[in-house]
Amino acid sequence: MQQKHEFDVAPLPSHTTWWLWIPMLVAIGAAVAAISMDSHTPPPVAAWLVVPFVLLVGIVLTLALRRRQIALDNRTLLVRATFYSKTLPVEAIDVDKARVLSLEEHTDLAPMLKTNGFSLPGFKAGHFRLRNLGKAFCLVTDRTRVLTLPLRDGGMVLLSPARPADLLARLRELAAPTPHR
Structure with missing residues (x-):
């Protein structure tokens, strides 16, 4: 019986968190400016709740951004990506067609339309x-080294492990038929 083995996820680009926080800070600044405008009546108390609410949303999204995990538990691939998770038995993956590639070169496999996800640059x-209109579950932090895992049901999983070849090798090892004794 095997134990759970985690694979490091490729680090986020340094600018990603800024894409989350700059709009939050602009919203806070706009709210404070609107509240403090010269007026004959004081702003309602609810107006002051905008600032802590936006800060709370920013904190929750920042914490969600940190929830990234790729693991193999026995013969099951576990992927956790912000608010989303995917659990797949190795048998559901067409390992023979799995590849490590760059989405910069293979643009047809790039995530295009978010159907239920979290997306920042x-x-x-x-x-x-995807650009080819296929469906995919994604955890992509590095577009230059993405492990593409076609599923037998027609979907796909796109992952950015720090060492994609190691995960692919382990999946191929698990998918190989075992000799009977």
Whole structure:
């Protein structure tokens, strides 16, 4: 019986968090400016709740951005990406067609339309339609080294492990038929 083995996820680009926080800070600044405008009546108390609410949303999204995991538990691939998770038995993956490639070169496999996911420049997590209109579950933090895992049901999983070849080798090892004794 095997134990759970985790694979490091490729780090996020340094600018990704800024794409989350700059709009939050602009919203806070706009709210404070609107509240403090010269007026004959004081702003309602609810107006002051905008600032802590936006801060809370930013904190929750920042914490979600940190939830990234790729693991193999026995013969099951576990992927956790922000608010989303995917659990697949190795048998559901067409390992013979799995590849490590660059989405910069293979643009037909790039996530294009978010159907239920979390997306920032340099980061895609959750369910997406690809440029080729296929469906994919994504945890992409590095577009230059993506492990593409075609599923036997027609879907796909796109992952950015720090060492994609190691994960692919382990999946191929698990998918290989075992000799009977």
